[in-house]
Amino acid sequence: MIDAGNRTGKRLSSIGIHTLLIVVSVTCLYPFFWILANTFKPNAEILRNENLLATLIPNQPSWANYTKVLFQYDFHIYVLNSVIYTAASVVLGITLGVLIAYAVSFHRFPLRNAVYTAIIITMMVPMPGIFIPKYIIISQLGLLNSRIGLILPYATTLIPLTLFIVKNFMDSIAKEMMEAATIDGCNKWNKLWMIVIPLTRPAIATVAIFHVRAIWNEWLLPSLTITNTKLHPIQSGLMKFQDEHFIDYSLTMTGLVVSMLPLLLMFFLLQKHIIQGISSGALKG
Amino acid sequence: MTSYLLIIPGMILFCVFYVYPFYQSYRLSFFKWSGYTPMSTAKFIGLDNYRRAFDDTVFWEAVVRVFKVSAGIIVLEVPIALLLALFVSRLVRGGIYRLIFFIPTILSPIIVGLIWKWMYEPKFGIVNQVLEAVGLSNLKHAWLAESGTAMGAISVTFVWETFGTYFLLFLVGLIGMDRQLYEAASIEGANGRQTFRYVTLPLLVPTIILVSILLVLGSMQIFGQVVIMTNGGPGYSTEVPAMRILKEAFDNVSMGYSTTLSVIFGFLLVMASFAQLFISRRYGAKLYD
Numbered sequence: 064m065i066d067a068g069n070r071t072g073k074r075l076s077s078i079g080i081h082t083l084l085i086v087v088s089v090t091c092l093y094p095f096f097w098i099l100a101n102t103f104k105p106n107a108e109i110l111r112n113e114n115l116l117a118t119l120i121p122n123q124p125s126w127a128n129y130t131k132v133l134f135q136y137d138f139h140i141y142v143l144n145s146v147i148y149t150a151a152s153v154v155l156g157i158t159l160g161v162l163i164a165y166a167v168s169f170h171r172f173p174l175r176n177a178v179y180t181a182i183i184i185t186m187m188v189p190m191p192g193i194f195i196p197k198y199i200i201i202s203q204l205g206l207l208n209s210r211i212g213l214i215l216p217y218a219t220t221l222i223p224l225t226l227f228i229v230k231n232f233m234d235s236i237a238k239e240m241m242e243a244a245t246i247d248g249c250n251k252w253n254k255l256w257m258i259v260i261p262l263t264r265p266a267i268a269t270v271a272i273f274h275v276r277a278i279w280n281e282w283l284l285p286s287l288t289i290t291n292t293k294l295h296p297i298q299s300g301l302m303k304f305q306d307e308h309f310i311d312y313s314l315t316m317t318g319l320v321v322s323m324l325p326l327l328l329m330f331f332l333l334q335k336h337i338i339q340g341i342s343s344g345a346l347k348g
Numbered sequence: 349m350t351s352y353l354l355i356i357p358g359m360i361l362f363c364v365f366y367v368y369p370f371y372q373s374y375r376l377s378f379f380k381w382s383g384y385t386p387m388s389t390a391k392f393i394g395l396d397n398y399r400r401a402f403d404d405t406v407f408w409e410a411v412v413r414v415f416k417v418s419a420g421i422i423v424l425e426v427p428i429a430l431l432l433a434l435f436v437s438r439l440v441r442g443g444i445y446r447l448i449f450f451i452p453t454i455l456s457p458i459i460v461g462l463i464w465k466w467m468y469e470p471k472f473g474i475v476n477q478v479l480e481a482v483g484l485s486n487l488k489h490a491w492l493a494e495s496g497t498a499m500g501a502i503s504v505t506f507v508w509e510t511f512g513t514y515f516l517l518f519l520v521g522l523i524g525m526d527r528q529l530y531e532a533a534s535i536e537g538a539n540g541r542q543t544f545r546y547v548t549l550p551l552l553v554p555t556i557i558l559v560s561i562l563l564v565l566g567s568m569q570i571f572g573q574v575v576i577m578t579n580g581g582p583g584y585s586t587e588v589p590a591m592r593i594l595k596e597a598f599d600n601v602s603m604g605y606s607t608t609l610s611v612i613f614g615f616l617l618v619m620a621s622f623a624q625l626f627i628s629r630r631y632g633a634k635l636y637d
Contacts (some may be wrong), residue, residue: 085437088448091451097467099452109472163358166350166355170351170354172351189613191593192373195603200365213483272486280457282458298459301462315462316466320458323456330454334450337450338447
């Protein structure tokens with residue numbers, strides 16, 4: 064009897080837990096579906112203010128907002144720009160970071176620890192302390208309104224985290240393997256290409272995913288340094304667009320969906336890596 | 349020699365985009381400079397910028413505001429993330445929740461800010477509709493347009509965006525715990541609450557410290573959402589320090605003064621994280637030694 068009562072109690076608390084978790088899940092997901100539904104409606108229908116469920120179903124769904132946002136306005140350019148900025152700075156940042164990690168992890172040279180410590184400490188420099196001086200140096204270099212003026216500073220911000228993660232990973236590679244390679248006649252570059260990079264690939268992949276998210280989502284620097292519409296990445300493009308069309312909800316919401324879709328896609332394809340990356344404790348959100 | 353070849357390209361970029369700007373921001377904080385003339389026209393004015401900053405009530409109100417917001421966010425978000433992690437860690441198939449809770453965290457502050465700006469919209473926004481649906485229509489507000497509710501509304505947005513990461517960190521901490529400790533506790537006759545208080549919580553202290561530090565630093569730099577949702581308004585009621593720095597530089601064309609504010613606020617942020625590390629280490633040690 065006691066046992067049965069206990070079981071009922073357990074079942075009740077389990078129902079309670081599930082209810083709570085489902086409520087939180089709905090809170091996380093409902094906004095997405097609401098916005099998504101609105102992108103298929105004309106503006107007037109959004110303002111008509113239907114009830115919470117009816118609003119999720121457009122009366123006469125149409126792709127009109129998407130064709131407008133993508134081709135009549137400049138969102139196809141913004142997306143392309145963001146792809147360029149993200150790809151270039153992630154490749155550059157990771158390459159430079161991996162090279163430094165390799166030097167610091169395997170080679171003995173003066174200033175080795177100083178280089179490592181100096182770069183890692185900058186991970187702690189808060190964004191509000193540095194964005195104005197960064198803007199100043201970009202403008203002094205004559206790189207306002209240029210792609211390179213975004214890619215170089217972006218790549219630089221990716222170096223510390225790359226170094227931190229990849230160096231830790233490299234430190235675990237057996238030194239014997241490197242010695243054997245030296246005996247077999249490998250020079251430092253061969254060892255990097257044929258041994259170190261293949262072995263650190265998982266770490267590099269994880270870091271790369273987080274870098275892609277960081278750069279795709281970055282908005283502050285371009286909103287200061289880019290005034291030429293054709294060079295905006297997606298986030299600052301979206302900001303500018305919503306400044307100009309803030310009453311046209313269906314269009315701005317469509318722009319928003321366009322700007323988050325590539326990242327959501329990446330997330331669903333690579334969720335295992337992403338969640339493991341966070342779980343390993345090394346990467347913060 | 350090769351070692352230097354390996355580090356030089358990265359170090360050059362690092363010096364140009366980190367070290368030099370850092371040095372420059374300290375130097376310029378002692379200069380009067382609009383930012384629109386060549387830097388050579390900047391005029392050295394000693395500590396004037398700092399004197400002005402200490403009398404700048406709008407800036408200090410913004411600083412106090414983010415400290416309050418940060419405290420509020422920690423009090424709200426740490427228990428939420430911990431509680432959800434405790435629940436999910438007991439489920440056999442919790443993977444789906446892990447996935448769902450993590451989705452908001454992959455979005456940019458701009459996107460999250462826009463989504464919630466529309467959710468708070470008085471005419472068609474969801475928030476007021478939900479309140480009406482559950483019979484609390486007297487709680488309806490023009491959330492972002494009233495100075496009493498705007499900052500709170502933005503903080504809720506921040507919690508929505510970031511709790512997934514901290515939930516995951518807690519979940520990892522919980523899953524990694526030694527099952528034998530729980531078995532021992534149950535053999536000793538500990539009930540659920542006692543097990544949590546004397547086994548789970550002490551083991552989670554390092555995770556709680558890590559999460560609080562990340563949250564303090566993250567929430568005090570809250571910026572993108574504010575730019576999109578209120579741009580500091582109504583009045584100055586949602587001004588945050590990062591926004592003061594930006595507005596001084598570009599709207600008030602005083603680049604020199606803006607770097608002074610950057611230096612001061614950057615210093616405060618670093619101090620805050622050290623203070624927290626220190627306090628939580630001590631507190632954690634005292635409680636569970």
